Amino acid sequence: xxxxxxxxxxxxxxxxxxxxxxxxxxxxxxxxxxxxxxxxxxxxxxxxxxxxxxxxxxxxxxxxxxxxxxxxxxxxxxxxxxxxxxxxxxxxxxxxxxxxxxxxxxxxxxxxxxxxxxxxxxxxxxxxxxxxxxxxxxxxxxxxxxxxxxxxxxxxxxxxxxxxxxxxxxxxxxxxxxxxxxxxxxxxxxxxxxxxxxxxxxxxxxxxxxxxxxxxxxxxxxxxxxxxxxxxxxxxxxxxxxxxxxxxxxxxxxxxxxxxxxxxxxxxxxxxxxxxxxxxxxxxxxxxxxxxxxxxxxxxxxxxxxxxxxxxxxxx
Amino acid sequence: xxxxxxxxxxxxxxxxxxxxxxxxxxxxxxxxxxxxxxxxxxxxxxxxxxxxxxxxxxxxxxxxxxxxxxxxxxxxxxxxxxxxxxxxxxxxxxxxxxxxxxxxxxxxxxxxxxxxxxxxxxxxxxxxxxxxxxxxxxxxxxxxxxxxxxxxxxxxxxxxxxxxxxxxxxxxxxxxxxxxxxxxxxxxxxxxxxxxxxxxxxxxxxxxxxxxxxxxxxxxxxxxxxxxxxxxxxxxxxxxxxxxxxxxxx
Numbered sequence: 001x002x003x004x005x006x007x008x009x010x011x012x013x014x015x016x017x018x019x020x021x022x023x024x025x026x027x028x029x030x031x032x033x034x035x036x037x038x039x040x041x042x043x044x045x046x047x048x049x050x051x052x053x054x055x056x057x058x059x060x061x062x063x064x065x066x067x068x069x070x071x072x073x074x075x076x077x078x079x080x081x082x083x084x085x086x087x088x089x090x091x092x093x094x095x096x097x098x099x100x101x102x103x104x105x106x107x108x109x110x111x112x113x114x115x116x117x118x119x120x121x122x123x124x125x126x127x128x129x130x131x132x133x134x135x136x137x138x139x140x141x142x143x144x145x146x147x148x149x150x151x152x153x154x155x156x157x158x159x160x161x162x163x164x165x166x167x168x169x170x171x172x173x174x175x176x177x178x179x180x181x182x183x184x185x186x187x188x189x190x191x192x193x194x195x196x197x198x199x200x201x202x203x204x205x206x207x208x209x210x211x212x213x214x215x216x217x218x219x220x221x222x223x224x225x226x227x228x229x230x231x232x233x234x235x236x237x238x239x240x241x242x243x244x245x246x247x248x249x250x251x252x253x254x255x256x257x258x259x260x261x262x263x264x265x266x267x268x269x270x271x272x273x274x275x276x277x278x279x280x281x282x283x284x285x286x287x288x289x290x291x292x293x294x295x296x297x298x299x300x301x302x303x304x305x306x307x308x309x310x311x312x313x314x315x316x
Numbered sequence: 317x318x319x320x321x322x323x324x325x326x327x328x329x330x331x332x333x334x335x336x337x338x339x340x341x342x343x344x345x346x347x348x349x350x351x352x353x354x355x356x357x358x359x360x361x362x363x364x365x366x367x368x369x370x371x372x373x374x375x376x377x378x379x380x381x382x383x384x385x386x387x388x389x390x391x392x393x394x395x396x397x398x399x400x401x402x403x404x405x406x407x408x409x410x411x412x413x414x415x416x417x418x419x420x421x422x423x424x425x426x427x428x429x430x431x432x433x434x435x436x437x438x439x440x441x442x443x444x445x446x447x448x449x450x451x452x453x454x455x456x457x458x459x460x461x462x463x464x465x466x467x468x469x470x471x472x473x474x475x476x477x478x479x480x481x482x483x484x485x486x487x488x489x490x491x492x493x494x495x496x497x498x499x500x501x502x503x504x505x506x507x508x509x510x511x512x513x514x515x516x517x518x519x520x521x522x523x524x525x526x527x528x529x530x531x532x533x534x535x536x537x538x539x540x541x542x543x544x545x546x547x548x549x550x551x552x553x554x555x556x557x558x559x560x561x562x563x564x565x566x
Contacts, residue, residue: 076529077529080529081529084529096508096509097509099509100509100511103509103511103512103519104512106519106520106521106522106532106536107512107517107519107520107536108529108536109520109522109527109529109530109531109532109536110518110519110520110530110532110534110535110536110537111535111536111537112529112530113520113529113530113531113532113535113536114535114536114537116530126528126529126530167493170489171486171489171490171493174476174485174486174489175482175485175486178479178482178485181477182477184476184477185473185474185476185477185540186537188472188473188476188489188492188538188540189473189535189537189538189539189540190536190537190538191473191489191492191493192469192472192473192492192493192495192496192538193496193512193517193536193537193538194493195492195493195494195496195497195500196496196497196499196500196511196512196517197500197511197512198497199496199497199498199499199500199501199504199511200500200501200504200509200511200512203500203501203504203511206411214508215504215508216411216501216504216505216508217410217411218411219409219410219411219413219414219415220411220414230414230418231415231497231498231500231501232418232422232494232497232498270429270433270487270490271429271433271483271487273428273429273432273433275425275428275429277424277425277428280421280424280428281421282421282424282425282428283421286418286421286422286425287425289418289421289422289494290421290422290425290426290491290494291425291490291491291494292489292490292491292493292494293490294486294489294490
């Protein structure tokens with residue numbers, strides 16, 4: 001196949017083809033091919049990818065995409081400063097767990113970098129640590145999590161609530177990103193890392209609750225999911241780590257709006273297909289665990305708003 | 317070797333404009349036309365083609381079948397674990413037994429879902445080949461469990477861009493985060509605090525311990541994989557006749 005003949009032919013109907021393909025040849029870098037030989041087997045995908053990139057996507061962000069990404073960025077700041085504050089607090093995170101929380105904090109920092117690069121000038125400004133009140137008191141009064149940076153169990157419970165909210169937020173936002181496949185894939189690649197964080201935080205909570213140094217040796221307790229959760233969400237996790245406080249963690253696992261699109265985490269029907277199957281032992285709990293659920297931006301903001309000072313415009 | 321004559325290029329077939337609109341759209345959208353061109357122009361790159369490959373198909377049905385295939389592989393793996401002495405030796409209330417039981421149920425739920433959702437468009441039931449795995453050995457079981465879970469996460473993430481329907485994208489999203497939860501726990505079980513590591517995530521390294529957010533190298537993103545790369549691994553665990561291709565997704 002003569003690629004240059006092809007491009008030359010396209011030029012006859014689209015004089016700007018070279019502009020679209022990028023005169024600086026960055027296009028090849030996008031495919032990770034810089035400096036590598038292009039083999040015959042790679043060519044069909046490569047060529048169609050180049051033209052999809054040049055013609056199939058708009059380079060400017062729609063308002064809808066910008067909104068989704070800025071909400072994601074806001075949540076990443078919420079998480080980054082939370083973990084960073086936890087790591088800076090003395091005698092909070094045990095030495096065995098510090099590597100994990102450094103990893104999580106750094107991942108959030110990377111996500112912030114990625115989202116800022118995609119958003120460019122549309123990115124919200126760094127709200128700084130000062131914007132947040134992790135006690136849940138909105139900067140007005142001591143919230144229910146006043147010991148969040150002195151009591152490890154409270155810290156872990158708040159962490160779980162944040163990360164599960166983040167997983168649901170990315171899941172809810174993904175369909176909006178579909179017009180831009182690269183941004184979509186970036187968001188998916190962040191989404192799954194957040195889910196890995198959630199799994200780990202939940203595992204840590206099981207060990208800490210029972211005082212077992214080997215957290216992975218502790219089974220989840222279906223009768224005490226608030227304190228000894230599985231590494232996946234079972235039903236609505238009985239409202240999460242702190243269902244009876246104000247703010248409560250119950251909305252993190254509850255339905256969004258509309259509930260048909262954003263069901264609660266105990267949903268057991270997917271695309272009209274009932275997931276429970278008693279013959280195979282798939283209980284309602286197992287059916288709900290097998291699928292996580294998305295959350296709408298308004299509900300996500302109402303949850304996150306409890307952890308910023310009332311004077312900020314974050315999550316409004 | 318890539319010298320293809322103009323006569324084999326459908327776009328150059330003679331109109332004064334050079335590229336008819338319809339032909340042009342073929343370049344931007346489909347790899348099918350390009351694959352045809354490639355085969356016409358090359359004759360020395362097909363030494364390892366297995367004519368027996370089962371293709372997952374095209375469009376959203378193809379991607380759903382691709383997911384269905386991977387879920388079948390995972391479900392078969394977790395079902396097989398229960399026949400081995402490692403699983404049979406686990407205490408009834410142990411965390412490991414709960415984890416492996418849950419994973420078996422979750423993957424079976426995914427299989428059932430895709431089979432029902434695809435209806436008569438579903439590919440056949442695949443025959444796994446787990447001869448490389450020692451189901452009596454904890455190390456072998458968990459190493460392979462981690463490989464399957466990590467592969468599943470990378471596969472879903474890398475397939476998202478091929479999905480046309482928002483509903484189907486949302487469904488894939490509901491499943492992939494559960495797979496990521498599985499992967500992280502199995503990894504922690506094997507080596508604590510390895511729930512995120514450089515083999516699966518482009519780890520972010522801050523410029524310094526006191527860096528502002530976003531300052532550093534790396535991205536903190538999962539390393540998604542395209543179907544071809546995923547299937548090269550998955551096919552090692554499938555019998556001849558059940559090995560897969562995904563020719564329309566590249």
